[in-house]
Amino acid sequence: MIGRLHGVVLDCPDPGALASFYQRLLGGRVEQGEPAWAGELAVGLGARALDVRPDRTGWQVYADPAGHPFCLVTS
Secondary structure (H helix, E strand, C coil): CCCCCCCCCCCCCCHHHHHHHHHHHHCCCCCEEEEEEHHHHHHCCEEEEECCCCCCCEEEEEECCCEEEEEEECC
């Protein structure tokens, strides 16, 4: 089976601006989800919030069910 690329994730200070750059350069579309929805889904699937701060916009740190940290980033 050959996999299909469904998205690209880059760590950067301004995700919206970088997404816009690559959209203009390569075509395609920028898809954005609601940050609360992604976080609620992660927690509903067994993740737990590690570092949730109201002053931090755009990303939050969670731990998966095995304890591995991961970030959810939105623009």
